[in-house]
Amino acid sequence: MSQVIVIGAGQAGASCVAKLRNSGFDGGITLIGAEPVPPYQRPPLSKAYLMGDMTLDRLFLRPESFYAEHDINLRMGHRVDAIDTAAQTVTLGDEVLPYDDLVLTTGSVPNRLPAAIGGDLEGVFTVRDLADVDAMAPRFAEGARVLIVGGGYIGLEAAAVAAKLGLKVTLVEMADRILQRVAAPETSDFFRDLHRSHGVEILEGVGLDHLTGTGAVSGAKLTDGSEIEADFVIVGVGIRPSIALAEAAGIEIENGIKVDAQGRTSAAHVWAAGDCTSFPHQGGRIRLESVPNAIEQAECVAQNIMGAGEDYLAKPWFWSDQYDIKLQIGGLNTGYDRVVTRRTDEDSVSFWYYQGDQLLAVDAMNDPRGYMVGKRMIEAGKSPDPALIEDPATNLKALLKA
Template identity: 55%
Template sequence: MKIVIVGAGQAAASLAARLRAKGHDGPVTLIGAEPVAPYQRPPLSKAYLLGQMGLDRLVLRSPEWWVDQGITLRLDETAQAIDPAARMVRTDRAQVAYDVLVMTTGAHARRLPAAMGGDLPGVQVIRNLADVNALVPQMQPGRRLIVIGGGYIGLEAAAVARKLDLTVTLIEAAPRILGRVAAAETADMIRELHLAHGVEIMEGTGISHITGTDRATGVVLNDGRELPADLIVTGIGVLPETGLAQTAGLVLDNGIATDDLGRTSDPAIWAAGDCASFPWQGGRLRLESVGNAIDMAEAVADNILGADRPYQPKPWFWSDQFDAKLQIAGLGAGHDRIVTRAGDGQHGGSVWYYRQGRLIAVDALNDARAYMIGKRLIEAGRSPEADAIAATTDLKALLA
């Protein structure tokens, strides 16, 4: 059975490793548009951007591992079309035949429109190695950085820039930072952290356009104010990479739609990771996280080999900002009650999300104990009374 994987990120690497671990000895081929072997993305906006991690530590597997496992890497090669009838992937170099195809194409960064100046030199996104390699030499002490977008990527970039001694202004169009992904109580902790480190945060502030002709020189706000800048980073979210799937006729629904095994509308094509949506609690869910990329890829590998194991996500996320770590377990969407607990340090604490009396998520800033206990409770389907979370002096007792 010839298995071809389109996309060469975390999900692809996890899937290929799982296939070999489970005994598949047929051909496995990864097709990746980037010139480097699969690597970790989360450190790009943190340790790698800071210069604390090199490419040798960023890659997920050594060159020797791929050779030893007999896995073919077709790097710096772009998949251009899929012919489901012929079971063939056409790249910019060759025709690659498959018996089973897996889409692990990930997601791409949203960009501001060209009409707003989004394509000017000096306007950067942070999604892949090339993005960050272009950004590193521009992150010079004393320069003025404007970050557009108050999600995790924007906040991480702001934190790194301040550690490198840039002057940083973060602009968020929504009423508050982290508006789509976290409770106001979590946003309050993160805002306080950034303000304490000298980041200027402008919430409820829209962008009219980016100024400059040959290079970005600043932004004009919707109220007419102009802010000068030497560099602009946009962190306004990502979109699933579905172009190939769409032209191949696969069903799309907030990404490439799969069943609970990870199979798409074509029985010979599967999908995993950021690009894929799957059935979840009567609807569909798409997760953008390392945990989901690994877990779903491994489930898909098992199911390709006949396991018939429905994928059950256990969502977890993290974000490093300054010297603080935010750890998240579960999904807080649709919560109707929040319980907060103070942490031990100046910047820390935990936020517990409840829906109809059920614990559904925990955000923990510099509070690893709260994160681990919350994660274990959620995964076990256990929900202590919200008042007990607030009152107890020993969270571990809630596991008894």
């Protein structure tokens, strides 16, 4: 009987094993995860779960019984020690497990502050997994002082939760503006204003020199010489692909585990999907850190294990929830040279990214119609006249049909 082993029990791993079974795969399936709980949603960790609005059982992607009912061997709380691609085996403690196909869905790991600048002090947290959030949650008490290092979406989402719970929030971003790596100045301005209206102090263009405290963090000194007192610190300075296991096995790495259009790595019978991979896209290679990509790429790999021979065609989209604002992003804005603003009322706005005459992406704040139409246009290769987008009287759906 054919054996498939999936290493990494996040969104991609869970999607892969479910797709295999739902597509009629009748061989053995083993899903191995380092965490002691079944696969769960990560996006709500820094929002609804941290707020106390979502219970643990609602985080789970599927009930634990699903795996037994579908004859999926769920191995939680285990770390794989090694992969032997020649022998087609995985070493798990004292066990050596054979595979016919292996799927790496190892995800990503957060960047941490070096110990030399206080990154190992008690009270310094990242927001990546359930244990991280469970550890920091008791500190979210009204009046507590939190320093957030990094002005990307993770840092801003954590700031929003902290502010809503009555904490005193200071966010430090080393770049000239928050969201500089991922969004236009217009989007940065929108979210800066939003957070400041909720009492968050945002410091841009200044970095962290070092954290202060003996044993436990008590504050920080910034690169401009100023000092901040803090009861705890949240670090949101990006993530990187989890490649150590693949690299040790001799699998080719290129900004992640390098896969072809169908999800194959450089090693025979080894596949990869999700945050950990870089894959072909529009003549180049990209790595996408998103739930939709994890699901869709993993499902494509599952079908290809069963012989479908299908290329994965990414349709990038992302989202972020902050206060009562839902940001939806369609497409990739890389290479944009113009941003068009569309505002239909006081509560919603969208920013449309163009490169020349080509529509690349859209950031939509409480504007689901703008997001939906923009995303469909991008996927269809349509680029409407920017003047029409800017005009609030334009019927977007009519543009889509044109």
